[in-house]
Amino acid sequence: MADDKNVTGQAAGNSSPRVLFYSHDTFGLGHLRRSRTLASAITAADQSISAIILTGSPVAGRFAFPDRVDHIRLPGVTKNPDGSYASETLGLDIDETTELRAGLIKSAAMHFNPDILIVDKEPTGFRGELIPALDWLKNKRKAHIVLGLRDVLDEPEVLAAEWERKGAIEAAEKYYDEAWVYGLRSIYDPTAGLDLSAAFRSRMKYTGYLRREVLEEGEIPDENYILITPGGGGDGASMVDLVLSAYERDPTLGPNAKLVYGPFLSGEQRAEFETRVAALDGRVQTTGFDSRMENLITGAQGIVSMGGYNTFCEMLSFDKPAVIVPRTKPRLEQYIRAHRAEELGLVRVLDEFREGLTVVAMIEAIRALPHQKKPSTAFVPGLLDGLDFVSHRSLEMLGLKDAQGVA
Incomplete structure (x- = not known):
């Protein structure tokens, strides 16, 4: 049974190393596009790695995913004018929708059995839906759990109130082995104002921004615009x-x-x-x-x-x-x-x-x-080193660094 597995990597019975992404998407494209970029880089670093992205984005199916990267579409939610949330299409109330999503997330974690979980932005997920999967991965699976943060979250006072309301600081301290900031400390500290422990801050790593590449498919317009x-x-x-x-x-x-x-x-x-x-x-x-x-x-x-x-x-x-x-x-x-x-x-x-x-x-x-x-x-050292850092660190976590000869 998957519940009995307590080690990572191929020793756990996985036929290949696996990385699971949780993409906090209730509205917009940012989280999905960032997770897709990261998954593409990590799987390209070693052809034995597979990745799945859990996302609530309603347009996830309109994106192409590279080989060995797939996605699971969670039931969507939408934000009402008053700031409350509702099910996008199912007609369920938000508590039912969140419970359904939480069950699907945990089930995906148990069946995919990842070696690494990379969570985008929200330590507890949407309305705490990630907690059951985090508990299982931390206590039963003992996977590497990483919190990925964009370079800026919000102004410090607003962010502190939001994280306190969501129990995000407690979750960050309890569940996450590392935090990757997809930016540079010299530009901005997204956790400024948060009452995080020195131990957690020692686990924060600034990666640099995530470089994008010209696509092999499609055409580049040949005109001035x-x-x-x-x-x-x-x-x-x-x-x-x-x-x-x-x-x-x-x-x-x-x-x-x-x-x-x-x-x-x-x-x-x-x-x-x-x-x-x-x-x-x-x-x-x-x-x-x-x-x-x-x-x-x-x-x-x-x-x-x-x-x-x-x-x-x-x-x-x-x-x-x-x-x-x-x-x-x-x-x-x-x-x-x-x-x-x-x-x-x-x-x-x-x-x-x-x-x-x-x-x-x-x-x-x-x-x-x-x-x-x-x-x-405007020369800024390390500005676009993010994908190199993430790929190398992921190979280290998966025990593949030596095989790839990464310095």
């Missing part, structure tokens, strides 16, 4: 509106733009934008979703985005000038990241509290974007 991307799009309508207003106000504004709305922009809002785009005579081209964003970024002269984690990594990886229009609600994550990056000379920020989010400011930013300095002109 800038890329406009509000990420998943669920909270990007105001940025899109500002960009379209800039092209409407100035008929001479260039370069032309390719706009990717994101899959979570409402259909009603998109229809309104499409009416405006049609009047721009091809100066702005649009699409709803593109799972090969790397190709669009590669061909772009520059990027206008809200500055979510994944887009930030892509902008750095492909060395593209970027104008960041960060959101400030419901959390300051993008705002903090954008301003630290601007201080280092990596990006330009349009700040609603500084110059204001005006049409004139956006026109000037777009016009200057192709001539803006590239991120590589």
Whole structure:
């Protein structure tokens, strides 16, 4: 029985080393895309490794996954206007939905029998749904359990209150063998303000940002354009509106733009934008979703985005000038990241509290974007070393480092 296994690796009876990812997705794309990038790098480091991603993302099936990486779609949840959650499609109340998801997560852990669990951002999972699986993996399986944190979570006071409410500090101390921060300490400490023990902080490792590569499949557009991307799009309508207003106000504004709305922009809002785009005579081209964003970024002269984690990594990886229009609600994550990056000379920020989010400011930013300095002109040691670190450390945990000759 799987419950009786107490050791890791092939000695536990696994035919191959296994890594399980928990991707905290109730809304947006960020957690899934980050987990997919990590799974791709780890499995590429040794062809004996297999990985599964547990995700609640409703668009998980629209992404291609590499060999030896698969995903399990958990029943989705959606956030109501009042901040409460509900089942996305099942008609269950949120407690029933959470209990169902928790059971599926634990069952997947028991049957997949991973050597490593990598949890994205939330130590206890959505509404504590990860705890049963953590208990089993810690006490019965004795797998390596890793907490993965993006470079910025939120402002310290808000984050401290949130983690206290969720019991996240207690869970982090109790269950996690290591914490990997997908950024640099010199840029930001995402745990600032959290009352974590010295022992836990000694287990925190700053990896660097997660480098992205040009895709082998698909085509790179051969034309002059800038890329406009509000990420998943669920909270990007105001940025899109500002960009379209800039092209409407100035008929001479260039370069032309390719706009990717994101899959979570409402259909009603998109229809309104499409009416405006049609009047721009091809100066702005649009699409709803593109799972090969790397190709669009590669061909772009520059990027206008809200500055979510994944887009930030892509902008750095492909060395593209970027104008960041960060959101400030419901959390300051993008705002903090954008301003630290601007201080280092990596990006330009349009700040609603500084110059204001005006049409004139956006026109000037777009016009200057192709001539803006590239991120590589601001040398930051170790900036994009994240995937190398994660791959090497995973091989160490799996007992495969010597076989691969990793230094």
